[in-house]
Each structure stands twice: as C-alpha cells, then as structure tokens.
Amino acid sequence: NQDVLTLGFSGDASDWISLDKLKDVSYEYQSSNQYFKLNFPPAWMPTQVLGKDSWYKPEVAQSGIGLLNNYDFYTYRPYQGGSTSSLFTEQRFFSPLGVIKNSGVYVKNHYKNEGNAESVDNDGYRRYDTSWQFDNQKNATSFLLGDIITGSKTTWGSSVRLGGFQVQRNYSTRPDLITYPLPQFIGQAALPSTVDLIINGQKTSSTEVQSGPFILNNVPFINGKGEAVVVTTDAVGRQVTTSVPFYISNTLLKPGLFDYSLSLGKIREDYGLKNFSYGKFASAADARYGVNDWLTVEGRTELSSDLQLLGAG
Numbered sequence: 001n002q003d004v005l006t007l008g009f010s011g012d013a014s015d016w017i018s019l020d021k022l023k024d025v026s027y028e029y030q031s032s033n034q035y036f037k038l039n040f041p042p043a044w045m046p047t048q049v050l051g052k053d054s055w056y057k058p059e060v061a062q063s064g065i066g067l068l069n070n071y072d073f074y075t076y077r078p079y080q081g082g083s084t085s086s087l088f089t090e091q092r093f094f095s096p097l098g099v100i101k102n103s104g105v106y107v108k109n110h111y112k113n114e115g116n117a118e119s120v121d122n123d124g125y126r127r128y129d130t131s132w133q134f135d136n137q138k139n140a141t142s143f144l145l146g147d148i149i150t151g152s153k154t155t156w157g158s159s160v161r162l163g164g165f166q167v168q169r170n171y172s173t174r175p176d177l178i179t180y181p182l183p184q185f186i187g188q189a190a191l192p193s194t195v196d197l198i199i200n201g202q203k204t205s206s207t208e209v210q211s212g213p214f215i216l217n218n219v220p221f222i223n224g225k226g227e228a229v230v231v232t233t234d235a236v237g238r239q240v241t242t243s244v245p246f247y248i249s250n251t252l253l254k255p256g257l258f259d260y261s262l263s264l265g266k267i268r269e270d271y272g273l274k275n276f277s278y279g280k281f282a283s284a285a286d287a288r289y290g291v292n293d294w295l296t297v298e299g300r301t302e303l304s305s306d307l308q309l310l311g312a313g
C-alpha cells in the first residue's frame with residue numbers, strides 16, 4: 001500500500017492492495033531477477049502544476065532620507081504686447097515615514113504698461129498640490145493626506161480633486177504579483193516529457209514533466225487575443241501538439257483579489273488660480289472583486305450635498 005501511495009495513487013485502501021482488483025492497472029513480475037513493473041493510468045498520477053502566480057521574487061522596498069527639487073522655467077513673448085515668464089517647482093521630501101510633496105508655479109508678466117491690472121492679478125505664486133503619502137508594501141495599500149484626486153478603479157468613474165484623506169489598494173507596490181487571470185492549458189503525458197509553450201509563434205517556456213496530467217499556467221504578461229500551441233515531446237521523440245485560441249483582459253482581477261479606493265474631503269475649487277480654495281464636503285468610494293477568471297464585479301458611490309451617485313457593474 002505504501003509503495004502505491006508513494007507513486008501518487010490516493011485511493012482509500014487498507015494495508016494491502018490487490019493489484020488484480022485495480023482497474024486499468026497492469027503489472028509484470030520476474031522472480032529470477034526480482035524485477036517488478038507496475039503500469040498506472042496517467043490520469044491516476046497527481047496533477048503537476050507548472051508555473052506560478054509571481055514572476056519575480058518579492059523585494060522589500062527600502063527608503064532613505066532625502067530632499068529634491070524639480071523645476072521648469074518657461075518664458076514667451078508674443079508679437080505684440082509684453083512677455084510672460086513662469087517657473088514650475090516641485091519639492092519632495094522622502095523618508096521611511098512616507099513622501100511629502102508640494103508643487104506650484106511662479107508667474108511674472110511683463111507689460112509695457114505697468115499699470116495693467118491684469119499683470120497684478122496674474123503675478124505671483126500659484127500652489128498646485130501639497131500632500132503626504134505612505135505606501136504599505138506588505139498589504140499593497142497607500143494612504144494619502146492633503147490634496148488628492150479621487151480614485152477611479154472602475155472604468156466608468158470620474159475623478160475629482162479634494163483636500164482631504166484617501167486610502168486605496170495600490171498593486172503597483174507589488175510588481176511581483178500578477179493581478180489578472182491568465183489562461184491555463186491542461187494536458188497529459190504518458191511518459192516523462194518536455195512541454196513547450198508557444199505564444200503567437202514565439203516560444204515562451206520549456207518545462208520538464210513526469211508521467212500524468214499537468215496544468216500549464218506560466219503564461220507571460222500578455223493582453224488581448226492570441227493563439228497558444230502546447231507541444232509535448234516524450235523521451236522517444238514522439239510529439240503531441242495542441243493549438244488553443246485565447247483572450248486575456250488585464251482589466252479583470254484574479255479570483256479572490258480585492259481592489260478599492262476611499263476618498264473624503266472638501267472639493268478643490270479654482271485649481272491653478274487660487275492657492276487655498278475649498279468648497280463643500282464630498283466623498284467617493286469604489287471597489288472591485290474578482291469572482292472567477294471571467295467575472296469581476298465592481299461598484300462606485302459619490303456623495304456630496306449636490307450629488308448622490310451609486311452604481312454597480
């Protein structure tokens with residue numbers, strides 16, 4: 001019994017198993033040289049899963065402490081009239097506690113008529129965004145405080161600038177994860193074989209398998225429709241070729257994955273014109289969940305004193 005279980009047969013058996021009672025099993029015994037050969041159906045062997053959910057080893061992100069300043073200077077002079085100069089700046093302070101960012105532009109108008117009221121209104125510093133962001137790589141979650149843009153996890157949602165707080169799933173912090181379902185190719189090998197996977201005419205992998213069924217899921221990062229060819233070559237050179245068309249959408253989520261975003265704050269008004277102009281309170285939330293390989297459900301809500309929106313898809 002132990003020998004049979006070691007070979008992968010997982011039937012409910014007692015201490016001894018009569019081989020004559022096992023359907024589709026053949027054996028040969030030669031007492032002269034103590035030779036025993038046992039043939040199982042390939043389907044009885046344990047299924048071999050080839051491939052993995054991650055293409056890279058997860059690396060723990062590390063942060064130092066530093067400060068940087070980006071800038072972009074621009075000036076122009078029309079054919080008639082004065083000239084305008086602008087200096088865009090972005091400051092960023094980073095540490096293990098997160099990143100503090102600030103951006104804005106300083107504008108200076110030069111007019112022949114120094115009494116031009118427009119030059120007085122447009123001159124000066126205009127603040128764009130100021131925020132603090134912390135990324136939790138282990139949970140693939142980001143926290144933002146300050147000037148934020150509401151998340152748009154759904155394909156039909158819109159984004160609004162707020163001054164407030166946001167928490168959202170951020171899978172970009174885990175580049176080792178494959179977040180969308182990839183096709184699986186199921187086959188069976190009667191003998192130890194080599195399985196080659198060819199995607200759209202390009203060989204992408206070659207894997208050794210033992211006798212028995214196998215599932216091939218180490219498909220590279222691809223999107224859209226295509227054709228896969230699985231070539232199984234056994235030890236004596238015999239080949240079995242299977243051609244399978246497929247379609248992959250990277251907008252779907254793998255079964256069990258949950259993506260979300262929650263934003264709370266006051267609506268940013270006169271963006272790019274006034275430094276601190278915030279209006280009414282508003283909130284927005286959306287979520288997506290992978291049910292199976294072909295279905296991802298999603299929902300979104302937006303709430304303010306002038307708008308109440310709820311949708312699902």
